[in-house]
Amino acid sequence: MAEGEEEVNYASVVFKAGNNPQPAAKRGEETVYGELKVQNETKNEAKRGEETVYGEVEAQNETKNEDSAGRRRFQHLSCCLGILCVILLGGIIGVCVYLPTLSHESDPIQLEEVSTLLANNKKLSLENANLKRDNQNLTDQLGNLTEAYTVSESNVKSLSAGVKELTTRNQELETEKKNLKQQIQNMETTWNELNVSRAQWSIDEYCKQPGNQTCKACQDGWKHTESGCYVYNDAHLPNQKTWEEAQEDCRGKNSDLAVAHHLEEKEAIITNSLGSNGFWIGLRVEDGKWKWVDGSNLSDSSWIVPPADGRCALFFKDRNKWSSVSCGATHQWICQKKALSV
Structure with missing residues (x-):
């Protein structure tokens, strides 16, 4: 009976590996209860219980083997990562040691080229600043020209209105001119008529005088x-x-x-x-x-x-x-x- 309890308790571990949701203590009690009932009823069932326990032990051994293989794979991966870290650290240290040595051993021509490039970079920076300033000046000038253009356009509109007004005034003056010409013509006609009357008056004044039928060049008193x-x-x-x-x-x-x-x-x-x-x-x-x-x-x-x-x-x-x-x-x-x- 004691030996049966050990086997049943062992079997409870196998049930845990098989993802049985019941607690281990409860499974142990149920297993013990089952085994006791089997031994009281029949020996054949006891034999089948022994085979079941054996199968459960064998499954537990396979599960332990799988867990051991997984742990070994993780250990190998950790070793590889550690080795890679050591190699990277050594490379970094080597680069840090090599760069100052390379800088001291650089070719003078390369140093001169670097100096030239720096000088050109400075020159280009100055030119860039000048171009930015010129661009700003041009932008300001453009703004001034735009404003001047707007004023000029307004002046042109005003001048156009003035020209239109002068054109209208000129047409009115032309009409007045025609009217004045007509008035002048009328006055000339009237003047000619008056000259005829004046001439007749002059003849009467100079020539038809009482007792004298001859004409004089001037009037009396002249x-x-x-x-x-x-x-x-x-x-x-x-x-x-x-x-x-x-x-x-x-x-x-x-x-x-x-x-x-x-x-x-x-x-x-x-x-x-x-x-x-x-x-x-x-x-x-x-x-x-x-x-x-x-x-x-x-x-x-x-x-x-x-x-x-x-x-x-x-x-x-x-x-x-x-x-x-x-x-x-x-x-x-x-x-x-x-x-x-x-």
Whole structure:
């Protein structure tokens, strides 16, 4: 009975290796209980129990052999890894010892090449910095140019609007010009009609006089010379006039202040003059020049002093030169108009 318990207890270990989930103590009790029942009933079953125990022992031995083979494989792998670590450590130590020796034993040419490469690297670094700075400058310039372009584009738009406005204004001026031309043509027509009426009036004035059927070259009160007809307005103060007022008075008589384009006309004014007082003639300063009332320039500058703004010419009978006086002064005046051809 004691020997049977040892075999049964041993068999409980075999059940553990076979992944039996029941506890070992409980399996031992069940096995002992089974063996006791087998011995009380029949010896044949005891024999089968012995064979079962033998098989279980044999399975346990095989399991132990497999565990021993696995441990040996792990031991071999650990030895290989240890050897590899030792070899790597030796290689590292050798490289550390060899590199300083190689550095000291390097070829001078290689050292020079290294120095050259370092110098070139430094130079390239400087050039790279310069290029970055230039790139930044160009970027800033581009920004400025873009801003200037925007301003220029705005100015162009403004100028375009101005051109359009000027074009419209020019068209309006063209229309006004056409209207003025038409008005001028109408005025010329009216002027021609007035000239015809004036001519008729002149004929009546010069020719149709009571008791005289002949025509005269000048109206009564006007002195005739080869240059035309003259009237000397020898008014006394306060009836004397400024240059402008004298010109208006002459216009009212279908004439102008006296003009002397050449020496004969100058002599004619002197010949028919009277008294010693000064008389306005049709010469005054315009645009820095002496000009006659008909728009022509003075032909002989020796007849009067150089021009000055606001000055008009005054004639004196006993003087060879004309005087330059203020146009606002009051004096007597001479009117002139063409003589009638008879």
